[in-house]
Amino acid sequence: MTQNHTARLVIRDADASDERQWRRLWGLYNLFYDHAVSEPVTAATWQRILDPQSAIFARIAVDGTALVGLATYVLHDCTWTIAPVCYLEDLFVDAAQRKTGTGRALIEDGVAIAKARQLGRVYWHTKADNVVARRLYDTFVQVDDFVRYTLPMD
Numbered sequence: 001m002t003q004n005h006t007a008r009l010v011i012r013d014a015d016a017s018d019e020r021q022w023r024r025l026w027g028l029y030n031l032f033y034d035h036a037v038s039e040p041v042t043a044a045t046w047q048r049i050l051d052p053q054s055a056i057f058a059r060i061a062v063d064g065t066a067l068v069g070l071a072t073y074v075l076h077d078c079t080w081t082i083a084p085v086c087y088l089e090d091l092f093v094d095a096a097q098r099k100t101g102t103g104r105a106l107i108e109d110g111v112a113i114a115k116a117r118q119l120g121r122v123y124w125h126t127k128a129d130n131v132v133a134r135r136l137y138d139t140f141v142q143v144d145d146f147v148r149y150t151l152p153m154d
Ligand SMILES: CC(C)(COP(=O)(O)OP(=O)(O)OC[C@H]1O[C@@H](n2cnc3c(N)ncnc32)[C@H](O)[C@@H]1OP(=O)(O)O)[C@@H](O)C(=O)NCCC(=O)NCCS
Pocket: 032, 091, 092, 093, 094, 097, 098, 099, 100, 101, 102, 103, 104, 105, 125, 126, 127, 130, 132, 133, 135, 136
């Protein structure tokens, strides 16, 4: 458990009791991306988050009893490192809580976990025009020059 500089903010693993609040933030995150994640996919994602055998894990930011931020990670093997690497797939902070250090605290927490587990790297993507997120990300590492190709299978 990580205690943030915002005294009441706690970063911890999501657990079963967080489902209602996690679903609220997850819904807002999907709205942000204007992306409709179906109920079966949302349910499966939540189950994977709770499953210690799954490669997916989630850290949440809690202020008092309110879940105010989420970060979802996927661990996977890598051809360029012996240690597994960690993909930060989702990052979202409740609009009412933004600009108070929650997003930074969530990333710092993920980096600390990766260091503790001796992972090969943490990496993430964002849209080129997401200037708010990129201002935060630029404080961790310089952006690289890879671009992403996505070929849907449906
Ligand atoms: C991106 C996001 C997670 C940042 O969360 P946050 O809790 O507001 O971030 P922090 O308070 O830790 O801010 C850290 C830094 O980000 C930058 N930043 C955050 N909000 C900003 C804003 N509205 N305008 C300009 N810079 C901003 C600043 O550099 C800030 O550092 P500073 O406070 O020292 O100036 C949040 O804005 C969010 O959920 N956005 C919608 C979803 C999204 O874009 N997710 C990322 C997708 S990859």
